[in-house]
Amino acid sequence: MKVTIIGLGLIGGSMALDLRKAGVATKLMGLDQNLSNAKKAVDLKIVDEVLPENEALAKADLVILAIPVNALCAFLPSVLDAVNKNAVVIDAGSTKKMICNSVANHPKRNQFVASHPIAGTEFSGPEAAFNGLFENKTNIICEQEKSSAKALTTAEKVFKTLGMNTIFMEPEEHDKHVAYVSHLSHVSSFLLGQTVLDIEKDEKNIFDLAGSGFASTVRLAKSSPEMWTPIFEQNAEYLSQALLEYIMHLQKFQYHLQKRDAKELHKIMTKANDIKRILKS
Amino acid sequence: MKVTIIGLGLIGGSMALDLRKAGVATKLMGLDQNLSNAKKAVDLKIVDEVLPENEALAKADLVILAIPVNALCAFLPSVLDAVNKNAVVIDAGSTKKMICNSVANHPKRNQFVASHPIAGTEFSGPEAAFNGLFENKTNIICEQEKSSAKALTTAEKVFKTLGMNTIFMEPEEHDKHVAYVSHLSHVSSFLLGQTVLDIEKDEKNIFDLAGSGFASTVRLAKSSPEMWTPIFEQNAEYLSQALLEYIMHLQKFQYHLQKRDAKELHKIMTKANDIKRILKS
Numbered sequence: 001m002k003v004t005i006i007g008l009g010l011i012g013g014s015m016a017l018d019l020r021k022a023g024v025a026t027k028l029m030g031l032d033q034n035l036s037n038a039k040k041a042v043d044l045k046i047v048d049e050v051l052p053e054n055e056a057l058a059k060a061d062l063v064i065l066a067i068p069v070n071a072l073c074a075f076l077p078s079v080l081d082a083v084n085k086n087a088v089v090i091d092a093g094s095t096k097k098m099i100c101n102s103v104a105n106h107p108k109r110n111q112f113v114a115s116h117p118i119a120g121t122e123f124s125g126p127e128a129a130f131n132g133l134f135e136n137k138t139n140i141i142c143e144q145e146k147s148s149a150k151a152l153t154t155a156e157k158v159f160k161t162l163g164m165n166t167i168f169m170e171p172e173e174h175d176k177h178v179a180y181v182s183h184l185s186h187v188s189s190f191l192l193g194q195t196v197l198d199i200e201k202d203e204k205n206i207f208d209l210a211g212s213g214f215a216s217t218v219r220l221a222k223s224s225p226e227m228w229t230p231i232f233e234q235n236a237e238y239l240s241q242a243l244l245e246y247i248m249h250l251q252k253f254q255y256h257l258q259k260r261d262a263k264e265l266h267k268i269m270t271k272a273n274d275i276k277r278i279l280k281s
Numbered sequence: 282m283k284v285t286i287i288g289l290g291l292i293g294g295s296m297a298l299d300l301r302k303a304g305v306a307t308k309l310m311g312l313d314q315n316l317s318n319a320k321k322a323v324d325l326k327i328v329d330e331v332l333p334e335n336e337a338l339a340k341a342d343l344v345i346l347a348i349p350v351n352a353l354c355a356f357l358p359s360v361l362d363a364v365n366k367n368a369v370v371i372d373a374g375s376t377k378k379m380i381c382n383s384v385a386n387h388p389k390r391n392q393f394v395a396s397h398p399i400a401g402t403e404f405s406g407p408e409a410a411f412n413g414l415f416e417n418k419t420n421i422i423c424e425q426e427k428s429s430a431k432a433l434t435t436a437e438k439v440f441k442t443l444g445m446n447t448i449f450m451e452p453e454e455h456d457k458h459v460a461y462v463s464h465l466s467h468v469s470s471f472l473l474g475q476t477v478l479d480i481e482k483d484e485k486n487i488f489d490l491a492g493s494g495f496a497s498t499v500r501l502a503k504s505s506p507e508m509w510t511p512i513f514e515q516n517a518e519y520l521s522q523a524l525l526e527y528i529m530h531l532q533k534f535q536y537h538l539q540k541r542d543a544k545e546l547h548k549i550m551t552k553a554n555d556i557k558r559i560l561k562s
Contacts, residue, residue: 118492138489167489177484180477181491185498188473191530193556194549196461198526203458207559208419208448210462211399215560216497217466222557225550233543243535245479247528249472254524262514268475269506275474276503278488279496 001025004051004060006079008032008041010120011092012066013129015162016046021131022161029056041126057082062154065091070230073102080108088154090115094178095234096142096171110148113155116140116174117164118182122222135163142171179238186220186228187243193221282306285332285341287360289313289322291401292373293347294410296443297327302412303442310337322407338363343435346372351511354383361389369435371396375459376515377423377452391429394436397421397455398445399463403503416444423452460519467501467509468524474502 003025005012009032019025030047032038038050050056057063063083065072072093079089080103089112093099100114117139121128139159144152159166169177196218200206232239256264284306286293290313300306311328313319319331331337338344344364346353353374360370361384370393374380381395400418402409420440425433440447450458477499481487513520537545 118490120492120494122494137492140490174490177487177490180480180484181487181495184476185473185495187531187534188469189494189498190550190553191527191534192466192469193553194530195465195523195527197553197555198530199461199523203461206458206462209399209421209455209458210559211401211418213401213403213470213501214462214466216500217470218556218560219497220494221553222560223550223554225547225554228550229543229547232538232546233541236538236541240535240539242476242480243531243538246472246476247531247535249475249479250468250524250528250531253468253472254521254528257513257517257524258521260514260517262510265513266506266510269471269504269509272471272474272478272502273504273506274478275499278491279499279503 001061002027002029002059003062003064004029004031004056005047006031006063006065006075007067008037008046008126009066010124010128010133011117012064013041013044013046013126014119014131014133015064015066015092015117015158016041017129017131018134018162019158024158024161029060031056037126044126044129046126046129054082058084060087062158063087063089064158065089065093068227068230069093069095069099069234073098073234076102076112077106080106080112083108083111085111087111088113088151090155090158092117094182094231096140096174098234100143100171109146111151113144113147113151114142114171115155115159116142116178117159117162118178119164122219124224124227132163134159137164139164139166140169140174141166142169142174144168175235176238179235179242183232183235183239184242184246186223187232187239188246189218189220190223193218282342283308283310283340284343284345285310285312285337286328287312287344287346287356288348289318289327289407290347291405291409291414292398293345294322294325294327294407295400295412295414296345296347296373296398296439297322298410298412299415299443300439305439305442306343310341312337318407325407325410327407327410335363339365341368343439344368344370345439346370346374349508349511350374350376350380350515354379354515357383357393358387361387361393364389364392366392368392369394369432371436371439373398375463375512377421377455379515381424381452390427392432394425394428394432395423395452396436396440397423397459398440398443399459403500405505405508413444415440418445420445420447421450421455422447423450423455425449456516457519460516460523464513464516464520465523465527467504468513468520469527470499470501471504474499
């Protein structure tokens, strides 16, 4: 299968590496608006070559879009326009409603499979790509009834090759769930980082005291603003709601804290401990 | 050196394992008000034997207290009463002001070294103890001028054996710094867990979508409420202030989010990215 990857960063690059290793991709073509990243992806043997847009799209049996979600919405219709009628197009965007809407009435809608392979690290760019990023992770496919049988079979084969477990969900449901279990974590981490950086202006060497707990909760604050700004923007409604609930819980905790109400604090933490049921390790 | 460990959990147990391995402890005695943990600590060879309190204190050259900080304040004066005049007493509490105050006027104050070895995991109990927990981490000693030269030398030897880098700080300064770089992380994580558990009541299978980012930010929500309630209570003033600042940042973000102000969101995240300067890996 001839595969064109649009966006040669962590996600697109890691997919390319896995598809090549499994022999699913016999030829890998790439596109990236960042020319330095495009060159690196060739140097790192993530793709065989970088081609002009029309050529890379016309020659592909499979096109994977792994670019920021605002670029995805803008670019996806013209990608569908340009691919040949047997090609399959898959995206890897972290929001689904606006992306699905962007091609809702496209004549080639059934060649597209709306996907969200849930994986990543706080790093970005082709150097961050590695084999196995997606292994044992979950992939979501939305509006599967709008994709042709061939397109769905191809997409499922791709995600199986990556080692992922695919589940199906409507775009609204997807966006709501990821607001809580992914996007909120990122906001909480970005602002935790900001709060501690702020106090650092007055308190020198404060980071000497940072333990592994701090490193773990603040890790996502290193994530790319270019990637996350449009995700937050597209999922503003659900994320805003999740954020208000989070703030409400924090305020309640702060209220009990300033009253030194040990019993209430203990109760809240004991309830939160139930997260052990979900996160086994 | 004959060492008595009071509190045979993650911290006390891991210290015992390292001190034995290095040959610094020739005999290890233990105390734990939880008799099942005390038995486990003997079975796991963390300590040689569990002795009655008076005996374990009278025989020790070094006593290490690794118990919740409320128990520490209550128990530390009578530990100093009971030890012999050449013994050294070290604590491992995560707050320092109230602990230092509890023995400020004790006649044997100079036999005590107020310490906070900053290390841990979200697990607790003797089974959670392991060799190397403290390696390359930071230890804080407070009010070093109130400890005798002998006590300080012994404490420094202990923390060096654990592989720690010791720095010195006043109790107030310590409590303020850890409010930001340790205690706030725990609160943020506990309440993130709570927020997502709450929404789970309405949205089944929401955790299928949780990626490694969520796992990393919510890990500390598994921590022990028995240990953390008294820490938060003792550090309520500084933690409450840190929490209010965190909430203010979150509210500001939510304000820009609901206005879909991409430029402001991007600006906030770019500032938070500066955390890369501190967290290299």
